[in-house]
Amino acid sequence: MTEQPPKSILSEIRRLGWRRPARVLFFYFFLFNLIIYGLVASQQTIGRPHPVAKLCMSGAVVMYKIYISPLSKAFGHGNPLTKPFYLVRDAFYHAGMKALPENDAEREMLWYLIRYTEFHELVEPVFRREDDARKPIGNLKELIRWTDEIHEHARAMTRHSFRDSYFRKARFNIFYGTIWTYVTLRPAIYSRAAGDSFYFNPFIRSDSEIARLEELQQLLIEFRERTRVQEPEGLDFFYNGTDRWFGDTEAINMTALFIALNRHEKKQLRCDDPQAKLFLETRKTLLEDMMNDKRMTGELRSNIVEGQNHDQFIQLLNILTEQCPQLMRKPDEPIDMRNWREHGR
Numbered sequence: 001m002t003e004q005p006p007k008s009i010l011s012e013i014r015r016l017g018w019r020r021p022a023r024v025l026f027f028y029f030f031l032f033n034l035i036i037y038g039l040v041a042s043q044q045t046i047g048r049p050h051p052v053a054k055l056c057m058s059g060a061v062v063m064y065k066i067y068i069s070p071l072s073k074a075f076g077h078g079n080p081l082t083k084p085f086y087l088v089r090d091a092f093y094h095a096g097m098k099a100l101p102e103n104d105a106e107r108e109m110l111w112y113l114i115r116y117t118e119f120h121e122l123v124e125p126v127f128r129r130e131d132d133a134r135k136p137i138g139n140l141k142e143l144i145r146w147t148d149e150i151h152e153h154a155r156a157m158t159r160h161s162f163r164d165s166y167f168r169k170a171r172f173n174i175f176y177g178t179i180w181t182y183v184t185l186r187p188a189i190y191s192r193a194a195g196d197s198f199y200f201n202p203f204i205r206s207d208s209e210i211a212r213l214e215e216l217q218q219l220l221i222e223f224r225e226r227t228r229v230q231e232p233e234g235l236d237f238f239y240n241g242t243d244r245w246f247g248d249t250e251a252i253n254m255t256a257l258f259i260a261l262n263r264h265e266k267k268q269l270r271c272d273d274p275q276a277k278l279f280l281e282t283r284k285t286l287l288e289d290m291m292n293d294k295r296m297t298g299e300l301r302s303n304i305v306e307g308q309n310h311d312q313f314i315q316l317l318n319i320l321t322e323q324c325p326q327l328m329r330k331p332d333e334p335i336d337m338r339n340w341r342e343h344g345r
Contacts, residue, residue, distance in 0.1 A: 053099040060093045060096065064114065064117065071085070072122045093114050093115075106167060108156055109167045109174070112153070116178065127143060140192055140193040143193075147182055147189055151212060154178040155215075155219065158219060168233070173241070176247055177244075182216065183251055204261045210258060213259055216255060217256070220248060242295050249282050260316055261316055264319055269323070276324065277327070280320070280327060286308065
């Protein structure tokens with residue numbers, strides 16, 4: 001009897017039929033996702049309001065964390081491998097939105113956890129690297145749409161109340177994060193889209209863009225005060241952090257910078273302009289008052305100093321030194337930023 005050669009794995013699969021191993025793989029794939037989803041959903045829903053929306057949110061978070069994020073970091077944002085997972089994530093996202101009342105601020109938390117997280121982790125780092133390296137950026141229209149979306153939701157985040165106590169505590173911290181992302185990215189993206197790769201001149205000269213910054217600055221100051229009165233746990237959560245506890249001052253400083261430079265471009269910047277005073281006061285707070293805080297690490301201190309030495313900051317300082325030496329020699333009394341509009345514009 002002639003000895004038969006050993007069968008290969010492929011021939012054995014053909015004999016058994018491809019459906020059986022495929023079914024086994026699908027079963028384990030489904031079981032894995034079900035276990036992860038169950039763990040996330042149980043943490044998010046037990047004892048918390050809007051359980052249906054949180055079930056949908058959990059599904060969207062699982063799709064993002066387990067599949068979309070790793071595949072995007074490995075092969076690039078928007079690569080074809082992620083499309084099936086985006087379809088599932090977006091289905092969960094839209095179902096969650098439908099399950100929430102129109103007047104509930106938790107809609108903005110759902111947006112933040114799904115849409116903002118995608119931008120912050122997958123889109124923003126790529127732009128910052130390429131912008132720092134002065135490389136050509138091909139998706140500027142998409143980046144404009146992203147920052148438009150962030151602007152819209154940052155404004156909406158302050159309009160309604162929360163039933164969820166954790167989200168209520170975290171709201172100001174999350175609100176600040178969206179403001180900071182917009183304020184630090186929009187000038188570069190807008191100027192890049194206008195053809196300026198090195199400076200922010202197109203942004204500074206755009207009255208519509210500066211009007212947005214004025215609105216966000218006012219919103220940040222007013223919402224901070226409202227949070228202090230109505231949701232004090234929110235400010236405690238923000239200020240007790242170890243990383244960005246000075247971030248609201250930094251955001252106000254940066255908005256005042258661009259607003260003042262816009263007024264200088266139009267020859268409307270006066271020495272008694274509240275934005276000039278606000279810029280100098282928040283700069284002093286960052287470079288002097290906050291440097292003695294026990295949470296101030298060497299890295300944070302270096303980041304603040306480096307930021308204040310960027311070209312636009314030095315440009316405004318030179319303008320104020322030349323035009324308003326009295327402000328530089330003897331600073332005016334600090335402006336109470338909660339009521340800064342009383343000083344006029």
